[in-house]
Amino acid sequence: MPVSRPAAAVTCSGDIPHQGINPGGTAKTLSPRNGREFYLTQPPLRRREERGRMEEHYEQSKLYRIRHSAAHIMAQAVMELFPDGKVTIGPPIEDGFYYDFDLPRALTPEDLAGIEKRMRQIIAGRHQFVRRELSADEARQFFQDQPYKVELIDGLDKGGQDEYGNPIVERPVISTYTHDSFTDLCRGPHVENTGQINPSAIKLMSVAGAYWRGDEKRPMLQRIYGTAWETPKELEEYLWKLEEAKKRDHRKLGKELGLFYFSEDVGPGLPLFTPKGEMLRHLMETYVRDVQTRYGFQHVWTGNLVKEDLYKRSGHYENYKDAMFPPMVDENIAFRLKPMNCPSHMTLFNEMGRHSYRELPLRFAEFATLYRYEKTGELNGLTRVRALTQDDCHTFCTPEQIESEFSLDLQVIKEVLQRYRFTDYRVRLSLRGEGGKYVQDPEKWDKAEAALRSALQANHVDYYEASGEAAFYGPKADFMARDVLGREWQLSTIQVDFIQPARLGCSYISDDGMEHTPVVLHRAVTGTTERFLGVIIEHFAGAFPVWLSPVQTVLIPIADRHVEYCRSLAARLKALGLRVEVDERGERMNSKIRDAQKQKVPYMLVVGDQEMENGQVALRLRNGENPGAMSVDDFLTRANREIEAGD
């Protein structure tokens, strides 16, 4: 059952940071995962603006000081254990803090218990946090045995980067904080003394590897994650939320509900879908397909294999060849499994002959399974796979049509997200920033950016702008939706593309009789079927809305003499389009109900002597509600109403 949370507005005010850092508490594992972008994006820079906005409040908060101080206390405890260890950085993060160390040996879970115990002792000492400001040379002197700190000091000294790697404009004041026997390079702020941390509201969570400064070419450090709150109750709530997230884990539910499996025989990141799992995929794809058809999108099919050469021309090869499966070579021709659709759609556009401006916009939609060679360490259930089915669409249009086409995409996305009960979402509108990475055509940019803004406003979509976050080929809008646990997922995306159509020679004849290059909008609604399925399994905790449930109704005969009647009922319901099963096992009714409920089947229809006599069924719902006996027609009316309503 969905966890209740305060009713969230459909949209939220654009200038209010949307608690990307959420002191109210969401799970550590719940940090937003970026969706796959389609296309030639630059490696995403840190979202400075976004970060800045959400951290403003957080950094002032008591919780921030508590966590920051807890990180120092933890560092002290670790350094007592490893006097020769090297400290690096230890910032507060969403829901807690971490500290990275370079230690002579790997930490074990037993170490964690010891460190946590020592932290409590230090806290009990009520040691003052003392700030001291010093010159860069003094700092270097003080931290001479701590090479990572010296590196940080050098960075600060020449105004390079802060601990997050952001450029620093002004040379900052260098300061240290000391409590008890431990001194750390730190700009603060901290609590006044260690006694202000509640020893029962902290917990060390895990050890993990982390590269120094996130750079895989630099040393691998050991990171300890911890969580800290103001009160034990908050800690408990946080841990409860983690438990809840664990219960909803789509990998666990996928197995329990028998939806999909991974097999070593087939390979990592290549999910196998059971009949129920495939039914879900089918329903999801059919739904989006129908919506798209209704909005004037046309469906195309461009296969799975493409000559490598095409990706050299489109520019993908250069940027993404590592993420493609290795080529299949036939004589002199190399083929690749298709990792994205755009070049294929544009090629199709070209092959269809000359295009008049009167044909535009032309909207090509495709559910194609793409193959991407994701690094093994990054595979993760259905949310990160190597075979992914994108609900991809490319709209070829004139520059003047950008606004109306973008608007159309917005409407499709709004409708689909609504259907899946994602009502709490916002849009990040990524615009061009300073610097030379962007396609040089200021006029096009200005027009496109204005068109996007205008369409977002006209459609009453809440959005915020992130300048400098656009792809080099054009602005884009990403939909970030919160699930019932408050976790944010990037789902839909719309991207304007000024460049690839030109690279692949797409053109149309305008009313001036001249050839022009169309603009292309790339768009995904649910992103990929696999990932979206993973997300909605967790969003619904496996209890899918009736329209989407792979099995909508289980008929439960009480005794063997009711089986025949159930079979005929099932046939009747099936003929009307319901997905029905009869539980003919020789089990007790109670046991059948239990199993159906565990499988989250929306309707259980119990049939015994009474029902058989009166031509009825006794309805029970998966939430335990028991509407009781009713005529088959009444049940059908109810079921159809709920299916129609998207319940």
Add this chain to the structure above:
RNA sequence: GCCGACGUAGCUCAAUCGGCCGAGCAACCGCCUUGUAAGUGGUAGGUUAUGGGUUCGAUUCCCAUCGUCGGCUCCA
């Protein structure tokens, strides 16, 4: 890919110091014919992920490989 942990029956887990690998659920075969979250008896199920090493003897210790998990702010 890198760091760390883990891999025992379909699932969830157990097995002392290195000494014949065990239980619940599921499956299968019976009995019961059931009224809103587990009726009952029995049967079967394993080269302990794979390959190698140490040892009289390896689920247990060592090495490699594969896979999974947590991270590494990472992705068209």
